[in-house]
Amino acid sequence: METYQSHVRSPKHVNFSTRHEVHAIDLEDVKDASDSILVSGQLDLWTTILMSCLLLIGAGCGIAHHAFNSYLHGRPTTTFDQAWAIIIGTALAMGLKTALLASMGMAFAQQVWRSVRRSTLSVKALDSLFGAFGGDPRCLFQADLYRSATLALLLAILAWLLPIATVFTPATLRIKPIDLPSSSSCLVSTLTLTNATDGGLIRYPSPDGRYMGPSSSIRRIALQSLLSGSSAHPTNYFGSAVGVNVTYSLSIVAPALECSERNSTTQIDPNSQQVTFWQGIRSEARDSNSGQNVPMLQVLYTPNPRTRAPVVLSCAPYISNYGIMVSHNATNQMFSLLNLTMVSPAGRPAGSVMNLIKDDSLLTGAAALIDATFDILTGNLTQDLDGNILSPSSSVTLASFISPNDQASFNFMEVLNSVERLMQNIVISAIGLRIFQTEATCLAVDRINVYLYDEGVLISAYVAVVCIAIATLGIGVYALGQNGHPGDTSFSGIVLATRNPTLDHICEGGRQRLLAFRIKFGSLSSDGRPAFGEPNDFH
Template identity: 25%
Template sequence: MDTNLQHPPVALTTESSQTGSSETNNGAAGVPLKEDTDLVEQRPINTPESSQPQRSWKSIWAGFKLHYDMPSQMVILFLLGLFGALGHHLYYQGLHGQEVQDTEWPVRFGTALSFFVKICLVGSVEIAYKQQAWLIVKTRTFKISTLDVIFSVCSSPFGFAHPEFLFEAFIAAVIAGLVWILPLCAIASPSTLTIQDGDRIRTTTCNVSMIDFTRENGFGLDSDDQDRAGMSYWDTYGSPGAREDGIYTYASPSSELRRIFQLSTLTYTGPISPSTPCPSAKACTYPLNLSTPVYHCEQRQEFGGENPLGYNKSQLVPTGPVSYASYSSVNEDIGGKPFAWKNMTPSTQELGVFTEIPTLWVGWVTKSSGYHSSIAECTLYDAITTYNVTFFGSNQAAMHQTAISLVNPLLPNGSSKAPWEEDYQQFSAYHAAAYMFRSFLSGNITSDPLAGFIDRTDLIQTNLFDNANGYFLYDDLPEALGELFQHFWLSTISDSRLHSQINRSALCDITESVLLWQYNPFWLALSYLVAIGLTIVVVLIGSYCFYKNGYSMDITFSTFVATSRSPDLDKLVEGHYLGHHPKSRDILDAKLKFGELVTPSDQLPLRERRAAFAFPNNVKRINSSKEFLSKNE
C-alpha cells in the first residue's frame, strides 16, 4: 500500500492551511510540504459544489448503465418474449385452414419462434435471478459451497441437490428452477399445428348434361338426329286419323319417354343421375334451371270434373271404404288424345287442336292420431324450377330444389294449342308426360276386412304408402306427388337417347381433397400463458431486487475480480490459487458474506473503502449503495 496512504496527509494539509504562509516557506521542510500541497490539490475535500466540474456525457452514460442497463435488458427480453408468443399464435392462426404448400418450413419457423420466446423469457428470468442472488448474499451468510451453487445453478441443475441452497435461498431456488422449466413451453409448439385432410372449393367451367325441350319443335322423320327419339309420337299424313294437310298431330308418348318415366317413378332412390361432369373431384356442385310443367294443387271440399266412377268424399275412410282415389277431369284415350278427336275426319280443321289440359283429381286418407281425408285438384303449370345438383365422386348425392316459380297454366282457360303453331311439338311432349303421370296415379285403394286393402292403382308401387294398411305416409300428398313428377323431369337429363338431351357449359364448384393446416391453440396458449405469467412474477421480484440493491449486478469474471479481493479470501485460498476442482472442505465449508469490509483504519480515505466477500465478522451491511458508489467514483 502507498506510504502516503498509510500516513495520510490530510492532517498536514489542514495544519498547513491553519499556520499560514510562513510555514509554507520553511526551507527545511519545503520539499515534503510541496508534495503534500500537490496531494491536497488532487483530493479537495471541502471544495464548494459550485466549483466542481460538470459531469461529462460519458459519466452520465456510465451512471445510467450502472442503474438501468440490466433492468432495461430484463424488461426488453420479457417484452420480446411476450410479443414473440403473440406473433407465434398469429402466425399459426394465419395458417389455419390454409392449403399446405410446404409441409416442413412452417413448422420449422413455428419451432424457431417457440425457441425465441423461450430464450427471451429465460434471459429475463436469469437477469432477475442474478439480482436476487446478490441481494441474498448481502443479507445472509453462506458457505462457499453454497455460493458456488448460487452462482452456477442456472448452468448446472445439480445445484438443486444442495440442501442449504434449497432451504436458505428458497426464492432464488424457485427462480433458478424456472430457468430450467420455462424451455418446456417449446415442447407444445409442434403439436399445435398439424396437417389434416381437407377440402378446397374452386369454381370452373363444366360440361353438364341438360334438357332443352324446345328441340322437340321441328323434330321429325326428316331430321338428322334419327338415332335418338322425341318425347311423343305424331300422326302424319297417310296414317289413321291424320290430317289431310300433312301437319303433324299428337298421337301418344314415345316409347323412350315411357321407359324413362317407368324408371324414375318406380325407383326408391330419387331421380336417375346423369354422369358427373367432374369425375376426378371429391364433390361437384352446379346450379340447374329447368323450364318444365309442374302440378299446382288446391284443396277442394268435394270431387269434381267428369269423375267417371262417381267418387265423393263420403266414400273416403272412415265413412267409406276408399283410402285413395285419383282420375283425370277429362277422359282420354289410351295414348292421351282427347276423345273428341275420334269423331273428327282428317279434313276437320280442329283435328289435333288441344282446347284443354285435364286436371288431376286426388282424394286420400292419412292415419296418424286419427283419420284425415282430403281432396285436391291439381292443374298443370309452366314453371321454372331451380336446383343445386351435387355429385360426390361419381355418384349423384342430391338434386336439391332451391326455388320454383309458376309462370301460368300450361293451357289457360279459353286457350288452345293447334298443330300449326311453332311450339306444338314441345307442348305435345309436356302433355304426353302429364298424361302418363295421371294414368300412373289413376285408380283407387279400398279397405278390405280380410286382405287389409285392395289396390287398383300403379301408384302402390312407390314408397308413398304404408304397406300394412294402404294409407299414405305423408299428410301432404300433393307435395309428395309433385316431387315425384319433378323426379321424372330430372331423370330426362340423364337420358342420352332423347333428342332434347344436350350438354352445355356451366359454372361448377369443385371440391377437391387437399391437405390443410389445422391449428389447435389450446396447448400453445396454455404453455405460453403459464410461462409469461411466471416470468411476470419473476420480473417483479427482480425489479424489487434492483430497487433494494440500488445498482445492477452480474456474475461475470470482472464482477468477481471486484468483489473477491479481501484479506480473508487471500488467506483462505492459500495453496489453491489455480481454482482447481475439487476444492478442500476447509474452503467449501467456510462461510462468507458480501458487504463493506470492516478495517481498523476507519480513517482511510473514502475512496479506499471497499466491498467484498469476507468472513461475516469482517464485513458490515451496505446501508446505502448510492452513497457508497458516489464516494468511490
C-alpha cells in the first residue's frame, strides 16, 4: 500500500475501490481550497485587471494602426519605405488580434466554469466545451453545448471569427498612382517674326539684304506638314518643369489664311485632250488701306473634270494673333489653338523688292511663311486621254487631304479647312526650330505613387471586434464574480475538478460510457470538495 506523508498532520486514507490505489488526501487543505473556490459574488482583482489590460492593449493597437495609416495617407511612397509600411501595419493588426483573443480567452474560461456550475453536461460536451476556444473547430458542432452552454459557445464562435478582421485591415493602406500638379517658370521655344536675326532659318540668307524667299528649313517644314497634315517639329521646352505632362500657353504673331470657296462658271469640255484636277495660281491684290500688295492664292479643283465644274478656292493671308496651348508628355505632344485673331492683311511694299533690313521684320518673316505655303499649293495636277497622270508641277499630289481612287481620279477632303490648317501647322512647326525662347508658366503634372488609406473599412472592422471584446470582458467579469475565483482550463485545474470516486467508477465502463455520462461542477456533499459529479453528489 502506497502512503504519502504530511509534515504537519497525519493523512487520512480513503480507499475508492479494491482495484485502485489508496490515495492520501489532506482534507483540511482541500477544505481551504474549497473555501477559496466556492466563495461567490467576489471578483479576483488581478484576473480582472489582466483581462482589462489585454483589452486596452488590443484597442491601443487598433488606434495606433489608424493613426499610422492616417499619417501615411496622401504621402508619396518615397517618403516612407513600402516594406516597413506593410510590416508595421501587419504587426499592429496582429497585435490587436492577439491581445483581444487573450482577453476573450480568459473571459471564456470564466464563463466555462460558470456554465458547468449551472448546467449538467455530458462528458463529450465538456470535451467540446474545453476545446471550443481556438482548438478544434469540430467542437463548435456539439449539440449539447447549444442547450446547456449557449453563451460560452457563442464566445468561442466569436473568437473563431475575430481574426477575419486582420485579413481586411492591412489592405486598407494601398498604393495608387496620382497626378501631382505643380506650377513653375520654364524656358520654352517660341516664334518671334519681329526679330530678323533668325540665322537664316526662316528667311533665306542674303548678302545684300534683299528678301529672297523662305529658307530651306521652312520649305522642309511646309512639305512635311503637307504630307502629315499636322505640325512637323516638336516644340521642346527647357527648364525645371519636368513631369509626365507639362502644359503651357504661347502667344505669337504670325500669318494665317482666310479662305473661301465658290463654284466655278467655267464650261466643261468633255472632249478635252487633258483634264486638270488641281490648278493652283498665285496672284496679288492691292490693299486700299495700307497701299501694299497682298499675295493671294487661287485654286481650282474637281474630282472629275469631264463631268463636274471645278470649285474655286481663294485664300488671303492676314497678320494674326495666335493663342496656343502646348502639352508635352513622355511619348507625345499636342497643340490646341485656343484663339486666332486676324488683325491686318499681310501685305508687301508695292513695286519693289522687300529688304530684310529696311522693311518691317514682321512682314518679311510673314512673307517667308506665306511663300512656303503658297509654293507647295501652286501648280497643276493633270491627266491625259489615256488616263495617265502627267508629271505634276505641284507638290499638292502628296497632300494628306488628296487621295487617288480606283477610277483614275482623286478624292478631295475638306480642302478649305485643310489649306487653312496647313498654314497654322507651318507656323507651329516653326516654333520647334528653337530660334527664339521665352519664359512661360508651365503646369507640370508628375505621376507619383502615394499611400491611400481606406479609413472606413479599418474603423468599422476594429470598432466591431473591440465591441465584441468589451462585451466578452463584461461576460467574463460577471462570470468571475459568480464563480468567486479565477477559472482556467489548465491540467492542474482539471485534476482538482475530477477528484471524485463517482468518476472513477464511471471510467471502468470504457470511453463510450464515460462520454455519455452527464455531470456538473459543484461542492460535493460528502466532504465539501469542489469537483465534477452527478447531480445527487452535491448539496
